[in-house]
Amino acid sequence: MLKITRKVEYALIALRHIQNNSSGTVASTKEIATTYGIPHQLLAKILQQMGREGLISAVKGPNGGYKISANLNEISLKDFFEKIEGPLGLMDCYFNSDCNQLKACNILTPIQRINQNMRDLFSKTSLQEITQ
């Protein structure tokens, strides 16, 4: 409960690795996967997704790989989580209105408050704080 997924952890590890790479060169999926013991194909998909989200950009072909293409200081952890995993909330009913218990639920209001606190926490933390 309340865990980040491996997908997000792999994404963060890769992002930090790419950022700390010697300038001028790109970091390949293979290099990152072997360094941290991440399944290659899975990491590839995650990097492709981050590419589509504009966080990194790809260089194809031999000696190819990825480089950072966004200002990680301007992206919050909340936004990053939502780019990678979709809507962020303690419970489905925060976003998904067809939650079957919503009518009878007696804790909706207080839970929404706690939920907002958690979103605020991740909103005021930048990606850079993890990758720097």
Place this chain on the structure above:
Amino acid sequence: MLKITRKVEYALIALRHIQNNSSGTVASTKEIATTYGIPHQLLAKILQQMGREGLISAVKGPNGGYKISANLNEISLKDFFEKIEGPLGLMDCYFNSDCNQLKACNILTPIQRINQNMRDLFSKTSLQEITQ
């Protein structure tokens, strides 16, 4: 990702219901289950667990049920979550030392910091804030 489980939500709903019950009487599993549409047997197990944890106490037999037996003001949401779901952390490596990536992981330190922030958030919120 970062969701509370139904088990915890059911537990909170039940706790609030029991607390708001007319004084002198207890609330039965059946009453709570039908009121909120929670599977009866599942709720029963959760209430039994809360009983073992000292949060509520049971009265057996006809007209039986549960009543609050702890001061919910003195119990944090973090402690409650850990009573119900076990160790609370953004990632397994916070508690489980045989995390296979721990050696190579390049984001352990910053992730631990974020994790502590989340634990702090739930530590400074009391159960009473949800059930009152």
Place this chain on the structure above:
DNA sequence: TCTATATACGATAATTTTAGTCGTATATAA
């Protein structure tokens, strides 16, 4: 004392989510 009702609890099954793999296509440096 008998019966209906309620909690106690381990075992198991179903479902959903997460994690990982496969196959194929495209781009490009050497």
Place this chain on the structure above:
DNA sequence: TTATATACGACTAAAATTATCGTATATAGA
């Protein structure tokens, strides 16, 4: 032309969550 790297949809496997079953025990009330 070949080796290497990204792109991506479909699929499979594993793990976690959610729910059910079966049986035992306690007790209020007829």
